[in-house]
Amino acid sequence: MYSSGSVFLLVLYFNFVLLLRWPVWQASGLGWQGGGSMASDFRIWLGDLYQHADKELFAQILLTLWAIWLGRNRWVFEGIRDEPYVTVGKAAMLWHDFSEAAVTQGNLTRSRPLIHWRPPQMGVYKINVDGALFKEHHCVGLGVIVRDWEGQVIAASSKKLSGTFPVAVVEAMAVRYALVLAHELGLHSVEVEGNSIEVVNVLNLSETFRTPPGLIIEDILTYASQFFDMASFGHIHREGNEVAHGLTHYASNIDDVCVWIEDIPEFIRDQFLVDLYQVPDS
Template sequence: MEEAKVEDLIVPGDCRWDEETIRIIFSERDSNLIMSIPLPKQQMRDQRNDKCWNNSTIMHHQQLIRKAHNFLISWREATAFQNLANQVQPTMNHKWIKPQAGMLKMNVDAAINKHDATMGLGSVIRDEDGNFVAARGAQWRGIFTPREAKAVAIREALSWIKSHNMDNVNVETDSLQVVQCLNSKGGVSSFHLIVEDIKHLLHNFCNVFLSFTKRSANQVAHVLARQSCSLSDYSEWFHTPPPIICNLLVSDLC
């Protein structure tokens, strides 16, 4: 499908769509859309009538081919974007969900305090039964954009679990931009450089992956991140959670 050309979708020697080929390559909806574009033989006849009655300009057949070609390019771009969205959509939960058996789930978030020029990072790990495993809160000096702050939080969380030799972890973030950027070509902004760090860190694990979730399913990490803005450095908790998130841990299981 990626290599299909407009010429491949037209019956050789006859200016009409090759319906059989189109329906093999595309879905029924997209096939109907493509075949609804008039090709020279059909549209020339329509244009001659329009020229006769309305004195409109007749489009050259090469222009019609280009029109079909542009449509196919637009269709590919829209489909590529939709495929990326489909990879993300299944994890867009409004409520926190336990990880699969044998997996841990780490929720990550960042909070920005513009007044004090700081940001807080929060990471909370739970097991397949929803039991608390570990958490980390840290304060960072400096002002970052929201997407940069979210990316830094993910990078630091991955470095943290790496230092503790953890694996089999589903990392959840409510930053759709970071998740999408992981599946696209890199850029030169500071945000893209942080994302590149995330990509390199992910290569150090056997089974650690990043997915998107709604803010409502990421509250425990958000509250810890907000609280961490006032920390002097960082704090870690193992087995016993910090009091600030205890109620949220319970409500996530209800």
């Protein structure tokens, strides 16, 4: 399942990488795992881990190390040093892709099931968010759709902000705006869902870093703890986030912000109805 060449590269360069990327390993939440000291004898540690850890944990650790290695290459060959949250997010994406990859057995192939929007549990409001950068207009767009456990719309919004920012910053801005809107609507229990696995992963780690995305993440976590009885953050594929995606792209056509209360704009009505049809009868 794992090539000997990949493991060899990780072993050969790990002592160098460890010194540079220790904050990433801390942020991953995986800990040392296994016996012995990773720093003093990585070969023994990896062998012990392979023998005693369950296969899922072993895969997660290898993929995290691989993300660290890729980050090291970007720094050495491109002069780009990724922040810890970026590397952790890439590791999460590698694991997500690995765990959902098609599994072939003989002539049978199991593909990833269709992804669609699912309602929250009763009493909780689901907020789908999205963010996009429009370089040609020198602005960003934020899209937010708030629905209840029956799939009925509570509010929808498109917001435009001037300037250009890294994609992770824009996605974090969308989450922050969603919480502000939910608080203004008087909601107390929310489930925020977006298709940026990097941002969702860092939010669920409750780790913050002194970077622009990190400062927004810290603000999101503080805001959520102050104004909500319950706030959770989840990832959804783009296929299940089309309503928020449409609201985001509409933002490039407005001057500031549009909010629809208990209504849905015509340009996303069809996709909203598709989501609504997925809600099981009560």
